[in-house]
Amino acid sequence: MNNAQALSRNAILDAVRGNQPATRPMPDISHFHTNTPADLGDAFTKSIVRMAGVVVSDPVPDLDSFLRAKFPDAKVTCSATPEYAGTIKPASLNHWSEASTIDVCILRSPMGVAETGSILLSDNELQVNTIALLAHDLVVLLDPKQIVANIHDAYDHPHFRLRPYSLLMTGPSGSGDISGVVVHPAQGAKTLTVILSPAPDNAKRTG
Amino acid sequence: MSAPVDQAKNAEKFLADTVHEERLDKLLWAMRMRRDAAARQVPEWEELRTLASEIKEHTLSNLSEYLIQFEVKATANGVIVHWARDAHEHNQIVYDLLAERDTKTLVKSKSMLTEECELRPFLERRGIRVTETDLGERIQQLDNQPPGHIVGPAIHKTTHDVAVLFSQKYGSDPKNEDVGYLAGVMRENTRPDFLNASAGMTGANFVVAETGAIVVATNEGNADLSANTPTLHLCSVGIEKIIPTMESLAVFIRLLARSATGDTITQYTSTFRGPRKGAAMHVILVDNGRSARLGMKRFWHSLKCIRCAACMNTCPVYRRSGGLSYGSTYMGPIGIIMMPTFEIRKYSELPFASTLNGSCSNVCPVKIDIHEQIYRWREVMEENDQIQVVKKEAMRVADKVLSHPAFYQIATATLSSALEVLPHFAIYNRLNVWTKHRDIPEAARGTFHEWYRNHRPKTNEVPAP
Numbered sequence: 001m002n003n004a005q006a007l008s009r010n011a012i013l014d015a016v017r018g019n020q021p022a023t024r025p026m027p028d029i030s031h032f033h034t035n036t037p038a039d040l041g042d043a044f045t046k047s048i049v050r051m052a053g054v055v056v057s058d059p060v061p062d063l064d065s066f067l068r069a070k071f072p073d074a075k076v077t078c079s080a081t082p083e084y085a086g087t088i089k090p091a092s093l094n095h096w097s098e099a100s101t102i103d104v105c106i107l108r109s110p111m112g113v114a115e116t117g118s119i120l121l122s123d124n125e126l127q128v129n130t131i132a133l134l135a136h137d138l139v140v141l142l143d144p145k146q147i148v149a150n151i152h153d154a155y156d157h158p159h160f161r162l163r164p165y166s167l168l169m170t171g172p173s174g175s176g177d178i179s180g181v182v183v184h185p186a187q188g189a190k191t192l193t194v195i196l197s198p199a200p201d202n203a204k205r206t207g
Numbered sequence: 208m209s210a211p212v213d214q215a216k217n218a219e220k221f222l223a224d225t226v227h228e229e230r231l232d233k234l235l236w237a238m239r240m241r242r243d244a245a246a247r248q249v250p251e252w253e254e255l256r257t258l259a260s261e262i263k264e265h266t267l268s269n270l271s272e273y274l275i276q277f278e279v280k281a282t283a284n285g286v287i288v289h290w291a292r293d294a295h296e297h298n299q300i301v302y303d304l305l306a307e308r309d310t311k312t313l314v315k316s317k318s319m320l321t322e323e324c325e326l327r328p329f330l331e332r333r334g335i336r337v338t339e340t341d342l343g344e345r346i347q348q349l350d351n352q353p354p355g356h357i358v359g360p361a362i363h364k365t366t367h368d369v370a371v372l373f374s375q376k377y378g379s380d381p382k383n384e385d386v387g388y389l390a391g392v393m394r395e396n397t398r399p400d401f402l403n404a405s406a407g408m409t410g411a412n413f414v415v416a417e418t419g420a421i422v423v424a425t426n427e428g429n430a431d432l433s434a435n436t437p438t439l440h441l442c443s444v445g446i447e448k449i450i451p452t453m454e455s456l457a458v459f460i461r462l463l464a465r466s467a468t469g470d471t472i473t474q475y476t477s478t479f480r481g482p483r484k485g486a487a488m489h490v491i492l493v494d495n496g497r498s499a500r501l502g503m504k505r506f507w508h509s510l511k512c513i514r515c516a517a518c519m520n521t522c523p524v525y526r527r528s529g530g531l532s533y534g535s536t537y538m539g540p541i542g543i544i545m546m547p548t549f550e551i552r553k554y555s556e557l558p559f560a561s562t563l564n565g566s567c568s569n570v571c572p573v574k575i576d577i578h579e580q581i582y583r584w585r586e587v588m589e590e591n592d593q594i595q596v597v598k599k600e601a602m603r604v605a606d607k608v609l610s611h612p613a614f615y616q617i618a619t620a621t622l623s624s625a626l627e628v629l630p631h632f633a634i635y636n637r638l639n640v641w642t643k644h645r646d647i648p649e650a651a652r653g654t655f656h657e658w659y660r661n662h663r664p665k666t667n668e669v670p671a672p
Binding site: 005008009011012013015016017018019020021022023024025026027029030032034035047050051096097100115116117118123129130132133134150151152154155156160161163164165166167168169170171172173174175176177178179180181183185186187188189 | 237251262264268270292342362365386389402436453455456461468479482483499
């Protein structure tokens with residue numbers, strides 16, 4: 001920080017200290033679990049569908065056939081999960097803008113949120129953050145056991161304290177900026193499909 | 208010193224065009240209805256509003272400590288933190304960061320703070336091309352207009368307006384008014400800017416002291432693209448946006464989108480704690496009058512605002528006059544109470560662009576006493592002699608009548624009779640601003656006092672249960 005910057009910093013902090021009102025207490029924050037739905041998977045599905053996302057809750061035994069059937073024209077399929085090979089991996093992208101060449105991107109999310117239908121994606125899952133934004137279509141695997149009730153629970157996830165980038169994504173990109181008519185996509189992914197599928201470790205344990 | 212913005216006169220231009228006025232009114236009211244429906248779905252809604260208000264008041268009353276905590280945490284995360292006392296310092300910091308990397312193009316997501324600082328013209332004068340990447344903000348940029356609404360900057364425009372504008376600027380089909388088509392035109396034209404930009408800029412909805420993170424909420428994904436695609440991410444944020452913890456963030460995220468559009472959350476709700484490998488992240492903490500407002504006993508509560516625009520959507524004056532009529536960065540009820548802190552004379556007329564119906568305060572997710580602050584600003588304008596002569600005279604007469612019950616009874620009794628016999632020109636004239644765009648309703652047959660005298664029970668009668 002140069003001298004001018006240090007002066008500005010101190011001037012702002014002095015002005016704030018001189019003007020801030022008498023201290024008010026910080027309230028206790030409840031997680032509001034009194035209305036938690038019994039079936040979090042069902043609540044998650046209803047929430048994400050409202051935001052134009054698609055949920056596949058039936059088992060998908062063959063991911064490859066599923067993707068070929070759903071995206072028959074896809075040429076570049078980027079897989080950021082060891083559960084699927086794909087035609088490329090995020091590590092093969094030389095520059096983050098190259099993610100725009102991806103037709104379909106497949107990932108695994110570590111958490112879903114029933115209240116909002118959001119999925120968590122951080123730089124840990126994405127590896128190249130732009131793959132969730134520049135790829136045309138996103139397919140996200142989510143273990144139903146990793147769905148939490150609400151946003152209070154969601155922000156307890158360690159990613160928010162450890163990862164440089166953590167995204168709660170809720171449906172494909174959209175905009176209501178023209179005449180209030182909501183359309184998809186806007187700037188980001190065109191579609192978002194969430195497949196409810198146990199994580200490999202959980203599947204082994206239960207299987 | 209700037210002349211006062213004449214909001215009423217500006218609104219007349221908007222009202223003269225009935226297509227836009229009726230459309231905006233209906234559209235924003237529908238948004239207000241969606242907000243109500245979303246709030247009803249959350250049994251703890253009022254508790255959340257109280258919590259949000261208390262968290263903000265706690266934070267603002269300990270702001271210096273939280274700012275330092277944020278600085279320490281963010282720096283430890285690899286973020287470079289800057290401090291700007293005013294708009295010029297802010298703009299200069301941004302320019303210097305771009306210039307030292309010889310950056311000529313900047314992709315930018317929506318930030319009301321950068322509008323407040325007039326960053327875009329500052330950079331453009333110095334040879335940097337700025338592309339607004341929020342759809343509504345880009346529409347306004349292409350049309351050389353400021354935002355008309357803090358959530359939907361171009362919400363006052365029809366699909367026809369946008370189709371014509373895009374055809375002029377992008378060469379698209381002027382007759383195709385399909386919204387999906389128009390959003391596609393924007394996507395197609397903005398994508399190369401994202402891919403080629405060497406710097407991206409965002410604002411922030413929240414700044415978390417505990418983790419040194421900034422939190423950005425968008426539906427389009429344009430902020431995430433602006434921050435992630437280039438190797439330089441600049442984030443400008445007002446010092447009042449700070450909150451203590453991730454736990455407290457949850458309260459605000461539950462309130463924000465529901466209050467703004469009636470959705471449960473925005474499509475992209477992103478937390479940036481630090482730069483990725485090989486990239487740089489700078490956060491510029493901006494004061495620009497906020498620390499001074501913190502010391503205003505009657506007005507510091509406006510610093511609690513989370514920019515949801517619920518107060519605008521519910522305000523009958525805003526819905527009928529459009530955001531541009533306020534001639535200010537922030538508009539509608541929240542703009543009325545913020546703008547005079549920037550420049551009292553220029554915005555001295557704004558506190559009168561309100562019916563004081565209290566609806567703005569009722570929908571505010573952080574419980575700002577907006578309508579009471581509007582009233583207090585009227586008092587300040589009176590104290591500082593910033594009120595037009597006609598308004599002042601009307602208030603003087605009202606003060607006299609309302610403070611003397613006998614005068615009041617005579618006035619109400621004679622007014623209703625007078626309305627029946629007065630010629631049209633005597634009621635509908637230049638001095639009576641209330642009749643400019645509305646008819647006087649038919650007067651009741653008697654005053655309330657007359658009705659009460661005729662209907663009250665006799666003293667020895669027992670009223671029916």
